[in-house]
Amino acid sequence: NAGVTQTPKFQVLKTGQSMTLQCAQDMNHEYMSWYRQDPGMGLRLIHYSVGAGITDQGEVPNGYNVSRSTTEDFPLRLLSAAPSQTSVYFCASSRTPAGTNEKLFFGSGTQLSVL
Amino acid sequence: AQKITQTQPGMFVQEKEAVTLDCTYDTSDPSYGLFWYKQPSSGEMIFLIYQGSYDQQNATEGRYSLNFQKARKSANLVISASQLGDSAMYFCAMRAYGNKLVFGAGTILRVKS
Numbered sequence: 001n002a003g004v005t006q007t008p009k010f011q012v013l014k015t016g017q018s019m020t021l022q023c024a025q026d027m028n029h030e031y032m033s034w035y036r037q038d039p040g041m042g043l044r045l046i047h048y049s050v051g052a053g054i055t056d057q058g059e060v061p062n063g064y065n066v067s068r069s070t071t072e073d074f075p076l077r078l079l080s081a082a083p084s085q086t087s088v089y090f091c092a093s094s095r096t097p098a099g100t101n102e103k104l105f106f107g108s109g110t111q112l113s114v115l
Numbered sequence: 116a117q118k119i120t121q122t123q124p125g126m127f128v129q130e131k132e133a134v135t136l137d138c139t140y141d142t143s144d145p146s147y148g149l150f151w152y153k154q155p156s157s158g159e160m161i162f163l164i165y166q167g168s169y170d171q172q173n174a175t176e177g178r179y180s181l182n183f184q185k186a187r188k189s190a191n192l193v194i195s196a197s198q199l200g201d202s203a204m205y206f207c208a209m210r211a212y213g214n215k216l217v218f219g220a221g222t223i224l225r226v227k228s
Contacts, residue, residue: 033216042119042206042218058215090160092216100148100210101167106160 002026006091006107013081013114021076021110023091031097032074033104036060036087043090049074050097081114088112117142119207119219126224128197135182136192136222138207147211149190151181154204154221163205166190197226 007022025032033048035058045058049068063085065077074093078085088111092104118141128134140149151163166174166181174181182191194201207219 035218040124040220042121042220043208045215045217048215088158092160100146100212101165102148102210103150103162103165104160104216105162106152109158109160111158 004091004093004105004107006089006110008110009108011110011112013078013112015081015083015114017078017081019078019081021078021089021091021112023074023076023107024072025074025091025093025105026072027093027095027105028071029093029095029105030071031094031102032068033058033092034064034066034074034076035090035092036085037090037109038087046076046089078112083114086112086114117144117147117209117211117215117217119209119217121207121219121222123222124220126222128194128201128224128226130199130226130228131196133193133195134197134224136194136205136207136224138190138192138219140188140190140207140209142209142211144211147209149181149183150208150210150216151179151190151192152206152208154206155200156203160206164192194224199226199228202226 004025034046035043047066049055091107094102147168149166153161164176180193210216
Protein backbone atom coordinates (compact mmCIF):
# COMPACT_ATOMS: atom_id res chain seq x y z
CA ASN A 1 0.00 0.00 0.00
CA ALA A 2 1.39 3.37 -1.04
CA GLY A 3 -0.49 5.46 1.55
CA VAL A 4 0.39 9.15 1.17
CA THR A 5 2.88 9.93 -1.57
CA GLN A 6 4.68 13.24 -1.78
CA THR A 7 6.91 14.46 -4.58
CA PRO A 8 9.56 15.73 -4.84
CA LYS A 9 11.58 14.76 -1.75
CA PHE A 10 14.02 17.64 -2.18
CA GLN A 11 13.76 20.93 -4.06
CA VAL A 12 15.87 24.05 -4.37
CA LEU A 13 14.25 27.22 -5.69
CA LYS A 14 15.38 30.73 -6.36
CA THR A 15 13.46 33.60 -4.85
CA GLY A 16 10.46 34.44 -6.99
CA GLN A 17 10.13 31.05 -8.65
CA SER A 18 6.91 29.11 -8.44
CA MET A 19 6.42 25.42 -8.01
CA THR A 20 3.91 22.77 -6.99
CA LEU A 21 4.40 20.13 -4.33
CA GLN A 22 2.44 17.04 -5.20
CA CYS A 23 0.48 14.91 -2.75
CA ALA A 24 -1.59 11.83 -3.51
CA GLN A 25 -3.26 9.26 -1.28
CA ASP A 26 -4.78 5.93 -2.25
CA MET A 27 -6.83 5.30 0.91
CA ASN A 28 -9.97 7.15 -0.21
CA HIS A 29 -9.49 9.62 2.64
CA GLU A 30 -11.80 12.63 2.73
CA TYR A 31 -9.50 14.86 4.73
CA MET A 32 -6.15 16.09 3.43
CA SER A 33 -3.82 18.75 4.74
CA TRP A 34 -0.47 20.43 4.33
CA TYR A 35 1.90 21.29 7.17
CA ARG A 36 5.26 22.97 7.32
CA GLN A 37 7.85 22.02 9.92
CA ASP A 38 10.34 24.56 11.20
CA PRO A 39 12.85 24.12 14.05
CA GLY A 40 11.37 24.96 17.44
CA MET A 41 7.88 25.50 16.03
CA GLY A 42 6.56 22.00 15.45
CA LEU A 43 4.22 21.47 12.54
CA ARG A 44 1.98 24.31 11.46
CA LEU A 45 -1.09 23.86 9.29
CA ILE A 46 -0.99 25.64 5.94
CA HIS A 47 -4.20 24.55 4.20
CA TYR A 48 -6.61 21.67 4.49
CA SER A 49 -9.48 20.07 2.60
CA VAL A 50 -12.49 18.13 3.90
CA GLY A 51 -13.39 16.76 0.48
CA ALA A 52 -13.11 17.28 -3.25
CA GLY A 53 -13.83 20.88 -4.16
CA ILE A 54 -13.55 22.13 -0.56
CA THR A 55 -10.46 23.80 0.87
CA ASP A 56 -9.77 26.13 3.78
CA GLN A 57 -6.91 28.03 5.33
CA GLY A 58 -4.87 26.87 8.25
CA GLU A 59 -2.55 28.79 10.53
CA VAL A 60 0.04 29.94 7.95
CA PRO A 61 -1.64 30.14 4.51
CA ASN A 62 0.05 33.22 3.05
CA GLY A 63 2.09 32.54 -0.07
CA TYR A 64 0.46 29.16 -0.73
CA ASN A 65 -2.47 27.99 -2.82
CA VAL A 66 -4.25 24.65 -2.88
CA SER A 67 -7.00 22.96 -4.82
CA ARG A 68 -8.78 19.62 -4.48
CA SER A 69 -10.25 18.51 -7.77
CA THR A 70 -10.19 14.80 -6.87
CA THR A 71 -10.34 12.83 -3.63
CA GLU A 72 -6.85 11.48 -4.24
CA ASP A 73 -4.80 14.60 -4.99
CA PHE A 74 -4.06 17.74 -2.99
CA PRO A 75 -1.26 19.82 -4.55
CA LEU A 76 0.35 22.76 -2.78
CA ARG A 77 1.44 25.68 -4.94
CA LEU A 78 4.06 28.24 -4.01
CA LEU A 79 3.21 31.31 -6.04
CA SER A 80 6.45 33.30 -5.67
CA ALA A 81 8.95 31.54 -3.45
CA ALA A 82 10.60 33.46 -0.61
CA PRO A 83 13.49 32.45 1.69
CA SER A 84 10.97 32.37 4.57
CA GLN A 85 9.34 29.40 2.86
CA THR A 86 12.45 27.27 3.34
CA SER A 87 11.06 24.40 5.38
CA VAL A 88 10.07 20.76 5.41
CA TYR A 89 6.58 20.23 4.06
CA PHE A 90 4.31 17.35 5.00
CA CYS A 91 1.10 16.23 3.41
CA ALA A 92 -1.24 14.27 5.66
CA SER A 93 -4.65 12.66 5.33
CA SER A 94 -7.32 11.05 7.48
CA ARG A 95 -10.33 8.91 6.73
CA THR A 96 -12.92 11.48 7.70
CA PRO A 97 -12.72 15.17 8.53
CA ALA A 98 -15.01 15.19 11.52
CA GLY A 99 -13.73 12.68 14.01
CA THR A 100 -11.57 13.84 16.88
CA ASN A 101 -10.16 10.30 17.03
CA GLU A 102 -9.01 10.30 13.42
CA LYS A 103 -5.23 10.05 13.28
CA LEU A 104 -3.33 11.58 10.39
CA PHE A 105 -1.33 9.51 7.94
CA PHE A 106 1.72 11.42 6.77
CA GLY A 107 3.73 11.49 3.59
CA SER A 108 7.51 11.28 3.77
CA GLY A 109 8.01 15.03 3.47
CA THR A 110 9.55 17.50 1.03
CA GLN A 111 12.63 19.45 2.00
CA LEU A 112 12.45 22.84 0.28
CA SER A 113 15.20 25.43 0.16
CA VAL A 114 14.62 28.89 -1.27
CA LEU A 115 17.78 30.82 -2.06
CA ALA B 116 -8.26 28.45 20.23
CA GLN B 117 -6.46 25.16 20.58
CA LYS B 118 -2.91 25.07 21.85
CA ILE B 119 -0.36 22.40 22.68
CA THR B 120 2.63 23.12 24.89
CA GLN B 121 5.69 20.90 25.18
CA THR B 122 8.05 22.51 27.67
CA GLN B 123 11.00 20.13 27.30
CA PRO B 124 13.08 20.99 24.22
CA GLY B 125 15.39 18.04 24.90
CA MET B 126 15.56 15.04 27.20
CA PHE B 127 18.15 12.38 27.97
CA VAL B 128 17.37 8.92 29.32
CA GLN B 129 19.52 5.93 30.10
CA GLU B 130 18.83 2.81 28.09
CA LYS B 131 16.29 0.49 29.77
CA GLU B 132 14.95 3.26 32.00
CA ALA B 133 11.53 4.91 31.72
CA VAL B 134 11.05 8.49 30.57
CA THR B 135 8.11 10.91 30.63
CA LEU B 136 7.62 13.53 27.94
CA ASP B 137 5.37 16.37 29.02
CA CYS B 138 2.42 17.79 27.11
CA THR B 139 -0.22 20.27 28.20
CA TYR B 140 -3.11 21.41 26.08
CA ASP B 141 -5.73 24.08 25.96
CA THR B 142 -9.16 23.86 24.38
CA SER B 143 -12.70 24.86 25.26
CA ASP B 144 -14.19 21.96 23.32
CA PRO B 145 -15.51 19.08 25.45
CA SER B 146 -14.68 16.52 22.76
CA TYR B 147 -11.10 16.20 21.59
CA GLY B 148 -8.40 13.68 20.82
CA LEU B 149 -4.79 13.70 21.88
CA PHE B 150 -2.06 12.09 19.80
CA TRP B 151 1.64 11.43 20.05
CA TYR B 152 3.86 11.08 17.00
CA LYS B 153 7.49 10.06 16.73
CA GLN B 154 9.84 11.55 14.15
CA PRO B 155 13.16 9.70 13.83
CA SER B 156 16.13 11.21 12.07
CA SER B 157 14.82 9.81 8.79
CA GLY B 158 12.07 12.41 8.98
CA GLU B 159 8.91 10.30 8.74
CA MET B 160 6.03 10.89 11.15
CA ILE B 161 5.03 7.75 13.04
CA PHE B 162 1.78 7.57 15.02
CA LEU B 163 2.33 6.19 18.52
CA ILE B 164 -0.76 6.52 20.69
CA TYR B 165 -4.20 8.15 20.97
CA GLN B 166 -6.32 9.27 23.92
CA GLY B 167 -9.90 10.49 23.64
CA SER B 168 -11.24 13.13 26.00
CA TYR B 169 -14.03 10.83 27.17
CA ASP B 170 -11.86 7.76 27.61
CA GLN B 171 -11.98 6.56 31.20
CA GLN B 172 -8.67 4.73 31.10
CA ASN B 173 -5.22 5.85 30.07
CA ALA B 174 -4.19 4.60 26.64
CA THR B 175 -1.40 2.05 26.29
CA GLU B 176 0.38 0.71 23.22
CA GLY B 177 3.19 -1.68 24.03
CA ARG B 178 5.95 0.30 25.76
CA TYR B 179 4.04 3.56 25.29
CA SER B 180 1.43 4.82 27.72
CA LEU B 181 -0.34 8.12 27.99
CA ASN B 182 -0.74 9.66 31.44
CA PHE B 183 -3.98 11.59 30.87
CA GLN B 184 -4.95 14.08 33.57
CA LYS B 185 -8.02 15.85 32.26
CA ALA B 186 -8.42 18.36 35.09
CA ARG B 187 -4.82 19.48 34.65
CA LYS B 188 -5.10 19.37 30.85
CA SER B 189 -2.01 17.23 30.53
CA ALA B 190 -1.30 14.23 28.33
CA ASN B 191 2.20 13.05 29.09
CA LEU B 192 3.81 10.23 27.12
CA VAL B 193 5.57 7.57 29.14
CA ILE B 194 8.07 5.32 27.40
CA SER B 195 9.09 2.31 29.45
CA ALA B 196 12.34 0.36 29.06
CA SER B 197 13.90 2.88 26.67
CA GLN B 198 15.80 1.57 23.68
CA LEU B 199 18.42 3.25 21.50
CA GLY B 200 15.87 3.28 18.69
CA ASP B 201 13.63 5.54 20.76
CA SER B 202 15.99 8.45 20.09
CA ALA B 203 13.85 10.81 18.04
CA MET B 204 11.72 13.94 18.09
CA TYR B 205 8.34 13.44 19.77
CA PHE B 206 5.30 15.57 19.02
CA CYS B 207 2.12 15.93 21.03
CA ALA B 208 -0.95 16.93 19.04
CA MET B 209 -4.65 17.59 19.59
CA ARG B 210 -7.67 17.36 17.34
CA ALA B 211 -10.85 19.13 18.41
CA TYR B 212 -13.76 20.83 16.70
CA GLY B 213 -12.81 22.20 13.32
CA ASN B 214 -10.91 19.25 11.94
CA LYS B 215 -7.43 20.61 12.49
CA LEU B 216 -4.68 18.67 14.20
CA VAL B 217 -2.60 21.14 16.22
CA PHE B 218 0.97 20.22 17.17
CA GLY B 219 3.34 21.21 19.93
CA ALA B 220 6.93 22.28 19.28
CA GLY B 221 8.28 18.82 20.03
CA THR B 222 10.77 17.22 22.42
CA ILE B 223 14.04 15.66 21.27
CA LEU B 224 14.75 12.46 23.18
CA ARG B 225 18.23 10.97 23.31
CA VAL B 226 18.71 7.49 24.74
CA LYS B 227 22.18 6.85 26.19
CA SER B 228 23.80 3.41 26.25
